[in-house]
Amino acid sequence: MARYVERFNTAERVLHWFVAASFFTLLLSGLGLYSLLFHHTFDLFGGGEGAILVHKIAGVIFFFSSLLLFFNHAREVVSFDESDRKWFRALGGYLSKDPEHIDSGKFNAGQKVFGLFMGIATLLLGVTGVINWWPQSFPRVIVQLSLLLHGLLFIAFVMLMVVHVYLTTIGNPGTLEGMLYGNVRRIWARKHHPKWYKEIAGK
Amino acid sequence: MAQVRSGFLVDTSRCIGCRSCQVACKEWNRLEADKTTQAGSFENPRDLTPMLYNRIHFIEKADDKGDVTWRFVNERCLHCGDAGCMKVCPSPGALYRTKDGIVGFDKEKCISCKYCVSACPFDVPRYGADDKVSKCHLCLDRIGAGLVPACAKACPTQTLQFGGRDALIAKAKGAGKKLYGENSLAGLGVLYTLEGKPEEYGLPADPSIPTSIFLWKDVLKPLGILGFWGSVAAAVLHYVTFGSRPLEEDGEEKGGDSHG
Numbered sequence: 369m370a371r372y373v374e375r376f377n378t379a380e381r382v383l384h385w386f387v388a389a390s391f392f393t394l395l396l397s398g399l400g401l402y403s404l405l406f407h408h409t410f411d412l413f414g415g416g417e418g419a420i421l422v423h424k425i426a427g428v429i430f431f432f433s434s435l436l437l438f439f440n441h442a443r444e445v446v447s448f449d450e451s452d453r454k455w456f457r458a459l460g461g462y463l464s465k466d467p468e469h470i471d472s473g474k475f476n477a478g479q480k481v482f483g484l485f486m487g488i489a490t491l492l493l494g495v496t497g498v499i500n501w502w503p504q505s506f507p508r509v510i511v512q513l514s515l516l517l518h519g520l521l522f523i524a525f526v527m528l529m530v531v532h533v534y535l536t537t538i539g540n541p542g543t544l545e546g547m548l549y550g551n552v553r554r555i556w557a558r559k560h561h562p563k564w565y566k567e568i569a570g571k
Numbered sequence: 572m573a574q575v576r577s578g579f580l581v582d583t584s585r586c587i588g589c590r591s592c593q594v595a596c597k598e599w600n601r602l603e604a605d606k607t608t609q610a611g612s613f614e615n616p617r618d619l620t621p622m623l624y625n626r627i628h629f630i631e632k633a634d635d636k637g638d639v640t641w642r643f644v645n646e647r648c649l650h651c652g653d654a655g656c657m658k659v660c661p662s663p664g665a666l667y668r669t670k671d672g673i674v675g676f677d678k679e680k681c682i683s684c685k686y687c688v689s690a691c692p693f694d695v696p697r698y699g700a701d702d703k704v705s706k707c708h709l710c711l712d713r714i715g716a717g718l719v720p721a722c723a724k725a726c727p728t729q730t731l732q733f734g735g736r737d738a739l740i741a742k743a744k745g746a747g748k749k750l751y752g753e754n755s756l757a758g759l760g761v762l763y764t765l766e767g768k769p770e771e772y773g774l775p776a777d778p779s780i781p782t783s784i785f786l787w788k789d790v791l792k793p794l795g796i797l798g799f800w801g802s803v804a805a806a807v808l809h810y811v812t813f814g815s816r817p818l819e820e821d822g823e824e825k826g827g828d829s830h831g
Binding site (some may be wrong): 539 | 751
């Protein structure tokens, strides 16, 4: 029996890193707009106007690639079953040294919520981004709220990204392999996503 | 402020609606004419434009008998003590305050984000074909040379007066006039004496920086920095307390498929 099982195919992995790259481009080009503390990040783009241009281009790329990523998994992340409810009750077992067994599918409840947030936040960041792009084409009060919402979603996004990176690297060893090479170790699949493992191992 | 704060007084009771101020501003600042259309009013243009830093707003009212009253008010940047435009501007120096309290702008440094358009309590900044900010700067170049702004120079009735802010306030109060903007937004640089309610002149009764702009820059921005470091701290704390979930390679993991 092979030691590995496939978790993400090549297309899924390329799309994920495409979204990730455009996200970090957006982060870098947007920091200077967020606060004067980061004014010098504009230098990376030859000044504020360059940063805004890059932010707009990366924004369009991110919007469509992130939504595509969401729709690829939409069916999996919108349905919650009994083991997901158990995951919520136990907070994924993350606040316990000896967590109880949770029979998660391909994505656990936390990942589903993360995926849902990504889809909704991408949509809203895109809509508010367009309004901020052409402020003179919209009523002032709409633009004012849009600037606020864009900032709010940005902060939520960055905070979740810290959590995402932690949980997929040092928090859960073996996870990153799935997104780098496509395959995860069987023991990883059995440990983290037992229901999914049973499905694919039974094939 | 190290220096005495400059002020500008618009005494609406003296205004005759001649619009010399509009013309003088265009002349001095070399602003092109705007093409406008006749809309049944002597007011022209109907709004500030990137080529119109100040204008006379005509308030035309007819009573039941059909008698018409006219009021005129000079509209422009009010050079707020606490300026919304400066609060949101991400490009240092694009909008700046002089030592005597005037809010100037530098098109070279403007990065065309247009945040100032949304943050101004009075909807003043305009962006033109060059996609750069423009607004009244009280003729900083003239003031620097010891002259008064072009509009005030051209005003034939002394409706527009430039001078020390405190002196202008004392003078208006001494004449028993009702002042607008003495304390709003850390004191407006441009003050009005009005003969009615501010709303009748198209001015907000209690001007303030828009709430969502305040929440964005004064609440969300610091909270965001806190949120980022908070998440990093939470991750580190989790790692050193509950720890990661290693994979036991010998296949004898405790509790089997324990985690979700």
